[in-house]
Amino acid sequence: MKLYLVRHGITDWNARKKIQGQVDIPLNETGRDLARKTAEGLKDVPFDLCMTSPLCRAKETARIILGSRNVNILDEPRLMEMAFGDYEGKCCSREGWELPEGFHKFFDDPAGYEPPRGGESFADVKKRTGEFLADLYQKPEYQGLNILITTHGAALAGLLNNIKEEPLSRYWGDGVHRNCAVTEVEVRDGVPEILSENVIYYENVKDPWADEK
Structure with a gap:
């Protein structure tokens, strides 16, 4: 089984550094262009199945990457972005900061981050993404398939935190993808191995979070 883990394309809220969480924000034209370039980079991969977050930015990214391939696209709620509750829609850029100072722990101290009302902790997201992976690994009908998985920044980091078997303190690894x-992952006998990570197929697009992490 090979998994191709993909973060969705850019949205207007990404560009403005607003916390999206589970608000259903669509891709913008830049995001669609990134997805098209990623589709070109993955054009030779014979995908057999796609699993996606139900949020439209992830589903549209999946559809663009798959193009004309006749591949089932399955909604998977455990791939949804981290819930931020009362923080969703707030700006977290340095210039337009609208959050409590404690939110800095989101990037700097994941294990110490305290979610707002209606939000999830990193442990919550790690648990649900870990359960998703465990279920995926054991399905006999998925063995040998190439599976596209489209998700979100914090949820993707949760998947990788599980795959790498690292503590919550290392939740972000080397940074937001x-x-x-x-990210390409090969799974053999239920054991995942990362073959490549955080590979992009485009140039000259500034990462909205580059100056925040």
Whole structure:
């Protein structure tokens, strides 16, 4: 089984550094262009199945990457972005900061981050993404398939935190993955191995979070 983990393309809220969480924000034209370039980079991959977050920015990214391939696209709620509750829609850029100072722990101290009302902790997201992976690995009908998985920044980091078997303190690994970045994982006998990580197929697009992490 090979998994191709992809963060969705850019949205207007990404560009404005507003917290999206589970608000259903669509891709913007830049995001669609990144997805098209990623589709070109993955054009030779014979995808057999796609699993996506139900949020439209992830589903549209999947559809663009798949193009004319006749591939089932399955909604998977456990791939949804981290819920931020009362923080959703707030700006977290340095210039337009609209959050409590404690939100800095989101990037700097994931294990110490305290979610707002209606939000999830990193442990919550790690648990649901870990359960998704465990279920995926054990399905006999998926063995040997190439599976496209489209998701979100924090949810993707949760998947990788599980795959790498790292503690919550290392939740972000080497940083937030770029929009439409691709991570390839091979799974044999239920054991995952990362073959490549955070690969992009485009140039000259500034990462909205580059100065924030």
